[in-house]
Amino acid sequence: MNTSVIRYILGWVMLIEAAFMLLPCGVAVLYREQVGWYFLGVCLAELASALPLIRKKPRNNIFYIKEGCVATALAWIVMSLIGCLPFWLSGEIPSFTDALFEVISGFTTTGASILPSVEALSYCMLFWRSFTHWIGGMGVLVFLLAVLQMPGGFHMNLMKAESPGPSVGKLRPKVRQTARTLYLIYLGMTALEVVLLLLGKMPLFDALTTSFGTAGTGGFGIKNDSIMGYSPYIQWVVTIFMTLFGVNFNFFYLLLLGRWRQALAMEEVKAYFVIIAAATGVIMLNIGRGVMGFADLLRHAAFQVSSIITTTGFATIDFNLWPQASRTVLVLLMFIGACAGSTGGGMKVSRLLIILKTALREVHSYIFPKSVRSIKADDKALSDDVVRSTHVFFVTLILIFAMSVLCLSFENADLVTNFTAVAATINNIGPGLELVGPTGNFAPFSPFSKYVLMFDMLVGRLELFPMLVLFYPGSWKGTFSRPRQAKQA
Amino acid sequence: MERKRSSKTKVMNIVIVGCGKVGISLVDKLSREGNNITVVDKNPARVQMVTDTYDVIGVVGNGANFAVQTEAGVAESDIFISVTGSDELNLLCCIAAKRSSNCAAIARVRTPDYSEDLSYLKGKLGLTMIINPEKESSQEIVRILCLPTAIGVSSFARGRAEMVRIKVPKNNMLHDKTLAQLGPQLGGSVLICAVERDGEVHIPAGSFRLKEGDQVNFICPTRDSRSFLERIGFNTRQVRNTLIIGGSRAAYYLARQLIQMGVEVCIIENNRDRCEELSDLLPKATIIHGDGTDADVLREAGIEYAESVVPLTGIDEENILLTLHTQEVSGAKVVTKINRMMFPEAIEKLNLGSVVCPKDITTNAIVAYVRSRSASKDSNIETLLRLFDNRVEAIEFVAQPGSPVLDIPLKSLSLRDGLLISCINRKGRILIPGGDECIQAEDSVIIVTTHTGLRELEDILV
Numbered sequence: 001m002n003t004s005v006i007r008y009i010l011g012w013v014m015l016i017e018a019a020f021m022l023l024p025c026g027v028a029v030l031y032r033e034q035v036g037w038y039f040l041g042v043c044l045a046e047l048a049s050a051l052p053l054i055r056k057k058p059r060n061n062i063f064y065i066k067e068g069c070v071a072t073a074l075a076w077i078v079m080s081l082i083g084c085l086p087f088w089l090s091g092e093i094p095s096f097t098d099a100l101f102e103v104i105s106g107f108t109t110t111g112a113s114i115l116p117s118v119e120a121l122s123y124c125m126l127f128w129r130s131f132t133h134w135i136g137g138m139g140v141l142v143f144l145l146a147v148l149q150m151p152g153g154f155h156m157n158l159m160k161a162e163s164p165g166p167s168v169g170k171l172r173p174k175v176r177q178t179a180r181t182l183y184l185i186y187l188g189m190t191a192l193e194v195v196l197l198l199l200g201k202m203p204l205f206d207a208l209t210t211s212f213g214t215a216g217t218g219g220f221g222i223k224n225d226s227i228m229g230y231s232p233y234i235q236w237v238v239t240i241f242m243t244l245f246g247v248n249f250n251f252f253y254l255l256l257l258g259r260w261r262q263a264l265a266m267e268e269v270k271a272y273f274v275i276i277a278a279a280t281g282v283i284m285l286n287i288g289r290g291v292m293g294f295a296d297l298l299r300h301a302a303f304q305v306s307s308i309i310t311t312t313g314f315a316t317i318d319f320n321l322w323p324q325a326s327r328t329v330l331v332l333l334m335f336i337g338a339c340a341g342s343t344g345g346g347m348k349v350s351r352l353l354i355i356l357k358t359a360l361r362e363v364h365s366y367i368f369p370k371s372v373r374s375i376k377a378d379d380k381a382l383s384d385d386v387v388r389s390t391h392v393f394f395v396t397l398i399l400i401f402a403m404s405v406l407c408l409s410f411e412n413a414d415l416v417t418n419f420t421a422v423a424a425t426i427n428n429i430g431p432g433l434e435l436v437g438p439t440g441n442f443a444p445f446s447p448f449s450k451y452v453l454m455f456d457m458l459v460g461r462l463e464l465f466p467m468l469v470l471f472y473p474g475s476w477k478g479t480f481s482r483p484r485q486a487k488q489a
Numbered sequence: 490m491e492r493k494r495s496s497k498t499k500v501m502n503i504v505i506v507g508c509g510k511v512g513i514s515l516v517d518k519l520s521r522e523g524n525n526i527t528v529v530d531k532n533p534a535r536v537q538m539v540t541d542t543y544d545v546i547g548v549v550g551n552g553a554n555f556a557v558q559t560e561a562g563v564a565e566s567d568i569f570i571s572v573t574g575s576d577e578l579n580l581l582c583c584i585a586a587k588r589s590s591n592c593a594a595i596a597r598v599r600t601p602d603y604s605e606d607l608s609y610l611k612g613k614l615g616l617t618m619i620i621n622p623e624k625e626s627s628q629e630i631v632r633i634l635c636l637p638t639a640i641g642v643s644s645f646a647r648g649r650a651e652m653v654r655i656k657v658p659k660n661n662m663l664h665d666k667t668l669a670q671l672g673p674q675l676g677g678s679v680l681i682c683a684v685e686r687d688g689e690v691h692i693p694a695g696s697f698r699l700k701e702g703d704q705v706n707f708i709c710p711t712r713d714s715r716s717f718l719e720r721i722g723f724n725t726r727q728v729r730n731t732l733i734i735g736g737s738r739a740a741y742y743l744a745r746q747l748i749q750m751g752v753e754v755c756i757i758e759n760n761r762d763r764c765e766e767l768s769d770l771l772p773k774a775t776i777i778h779g780d781g782t783d784a785d786v787l788r789e790a791g792i793e794y795a796e797s798v799v800p801l802t803g804i805d806e807e808n809i810l811l812t813l814h815t816q817e818v819s820g821a822k823v824v825t826k827i828n829r830m831m832f833p834e835a836i837e838k839l840n841l842g843s844v845v846c847p848k849d850i851t852t853n854a855i856v857a858y859v860r861s862r863s864a865s866k867d868s869n870i871e872t873l874l875r876l877f878d879n880r881v882e883a884i885e886f887v888a889q890p891g892s893p894v895l896d897i898p899l900k901s902l903s904l905r906d907g908l909l910i911s912c913i914n915r916k917g918r919i920l921i922p923g924g925d926e927c928i929q930a931e932d933s934v935i936i937v938t939t940h941t942g943l944r945e946l947e948d949i950l951v
Contacts, residue, residue: 065541157541173502173525173546380549383533 011053068157111219137216219313313430
């Protein structure tokens with residue numbers, strides 16, 4: 001393992017986080033909050049420790065997928081450990097475990113909270129909490145690639161480790177251009193949402209934090225009742241933008257290039273919209289017209305469906321009280337997740353499509369044993385490797401899921417709570433059902449369970465393997481031994 | 490040393506079809522110089538491999554297919570390069586690309602069937618460049634066989650000037666002399682422009698002292714190179730006969746040129762049908778049907794008496810072993826062709842002598858073109874040569890009218906360090922410039938430098 005490159009990358013990640021921390025400092029100045037000093041302190045300390053790490057360029061630039069995974073996983077852990085310090089040091093979240101949980105939930109765009117009352121936090125803390133969603137949504141390493149000229153063949157291996165989806169492609173020939181394009185789209189859409197929310201008479205602070213939560217598909221609200229208290233117009237804007245941020249960003253890139261036809265032909269995006277429409281329909285039928293008017297019913301159903309499928313986790317209604325079929329639909333949506341190449345989490349629609357197609361092929365080859373049929377996505381045959389790794393991904397996800405549910409079960413909470421708590425964290429959604437429903441929170445869990453859930457969040461955000469590679473002993477074999485000198489003839 | 494890209498240069502959008510040896514080597518060199526590259530290949534695994542290793546985007550499919558070309562962004566590309574294994578596909582890809590965009594198309598064409606009338610093809614199809622690595626490398630081999638004591642010979646200024654690489658032997662008159670001392674002794678228009686000693690490359694100044702064992706590159710007018718080598722005590726007789734092992738396309742090109750020069754050629758080829766083809770094509774050559782990797786066959790063909798041997802089997806390892814074998818059994822001059830430098834450190838140690846690498850020749854020609862296209866102003870690179878593991882470049886620029894370096898005595902130009910203006914071709918006359926010489930418009934100027942990546946003549950200034 002090339003440790004010097006990993007050190008260098010970690011240094012840059014810390015530097016970027018320190019720079020981002022200046023924003024809550026600014027907020028603290030605006031609202032004249034004393035706790036802002038904690039941000040400045042952590043920011044300076046981080047800066048001071050990051051500079052020695054990046055002062056020396058790495059000795060060699062050899063950088064394989066192994067280094068990419070380890071660097072990414074470590075970067076996320078380090079980022080979270082430092083990011084939670086202001087909460088903990090200021091005492092606004094007294095326990096370190098809780099502060100770390102909150103920040104990991106932020107960076108991984110989960111939005112699961114341990115805070116019984118969000119409104120008790122100061123403005124700069126609330127801002128930082130929501131802003132972690134925005135940083136984590138597109139990924140801090142992608143940001144790094146966009147701003148830093150990396151030598152050699154670094155690029156793809158970092159991008160692969162951090163970006164979601166079964167196979168990671170580039171939009172443009174160079175990683176740097178691709179990363180920049182992604183961030184430009186991301187920034188542009190966030191700004192657009194802020195403007196539209198402001199038009200709906202939302203205060204600027206609320207508009208910013210809500211947009212961060214939507215853009216990263218995170219789901220931290222700044223009100224105890226999430227988005228419930230806002231006007232229907234605002235709820236519709238948030239619904240639309242949640243849905244949009246769950247779309248594969250290639251779609252927007254193609255639109256920007258004016259290639260409408262190609263964009264609209266994207267199979268995954270089509271399936272994604274079909275699933276949203278179908279789920280909304282089922283829920284509307286299930287709840288029925290008796291309870292509320294059609295407009296309200298449509299709004300609440302659509303909001304909850306896009307909130308769950310994009311793994312955002314905002315709520316306009318306590319869906320924990322919904323009938324069983326609707327609740328089940330939402331739990332199933334948790335696992336599907338958004339499109340690959342979006343800011344959303346979950347298993348991703350494209351993986352679901354691949355799994356469904358393989359199942360179909362299996363049935364087909366059962367009756368025509370000698371038939372040959374390739375699995376296609378967007379009319380292109382997928383290599384067996386992609387198909388295989390998609391299945392392995394699914395199975396691994398279920399295994400980790402099952403183990404986590406088992407770990408949580410020792411607390412004697414009910415099965416639905418445990419099941420949905422793990423589902424909501426591993427898929428980066430936020431609220432689950434029963435105790436962890438939209439009006440509940442994760443505070444009652446023991447520290448042990450919280451660490452399990454933190455692990456699930458990180459594993460879910462980085463799509464399992466970078467995190468698993470970090471803990472796989474084989475990755476570290478021979479890390480600290482020097483290359484042997486060649487014998488002189 | 491990678492030169493920092495100045496902001497004034499343009500970034501080229503390049504599409505490369507075919508991820509073979511040459512394709513990958515092009516991707517390596519061109520992406521290092523900061524261009525936007527899209528690669529196209531039919532084989533998904535190869536595309537995957539290239540996109541994993543280099544910062545480029547990949548498209549899987551047939552490069553002549555319209556949909557594939559659209560996806561690869563041919564319409565927005567500046568340069569389209571086709572280097573698949575098939576000549577026909579390369580030409581087809583380029584024609585299709587030319588139809589859909591205004592790019593410069595470069596094709597690799599290797600078969601003698603087409604390469605006889607390259608300029609006709611180039612003109613009719615509107616291609617910018619057609620490269621034939623087999624032919625180019627056989628020309629380089631011919632140049633070495635003409636000066637068998639040299640390790641390498643490359644030509645500049647349309648063949649009017651040569652860069653010759655020699656190794657200073659024991660007890661040679663060059664040993665322990667500074668270049669300033671040598672100047673008057675050697676006379677004539679010769680310039681020593683790069684010296685490698687103990688793995689380090691020097692662009693020597695007048696005070697540089699040569700030692701035995703140095704690898705010396707000098708540049709001089711083509712007609713003077715022989716007399717210069719004679720003056721410093723080298724045997725300069727051109728070879729009279731050549732034994733070629735393997736009857737590949739390269740062997741055909743080489744044999745044809747050698748026969749034209751009156752050299753006796755003997756080719757050993759394993760395949761009976763190919764033997765008959767060769768004997769049709771080359772009636773003056775002796776064709777032997779036999780296994781060239783069999784020591785007895787070689788002895789029978791007279792390897793011990795041959796003045797020169799060129800192993801041209803398709804397999805690098807065989808070529809290297811044949812070279813080593815020849816060095817054991819005879820004193821013949823051997824030129825080794827290596828397609829893929831797999832283990833350069835190990836090959837370096839084998840002391841193979843003259844090595845020719847067709848892939849490098851192709852890559853250099855294309856990189857030269859891309860660089861002159863990406864320069865901010867009109868720039869024209871005639872020839873690009875990389876020496877000593879790409880650590881030194883020799884570049885031939887054509888001086889454009891209006892350039893700031895014109896009409897100023899060279900000694901008054903503030904040149905970068907590690908850079909030498911080694912030769913000027915003025916309307917066919919080769920000058921080895923002194924400090925009072927000026928560069929004039931339309932001159933072609935050969936620069937030898939350790940600053941790799943020069944794009945235009947003005948880059949020589951600090």
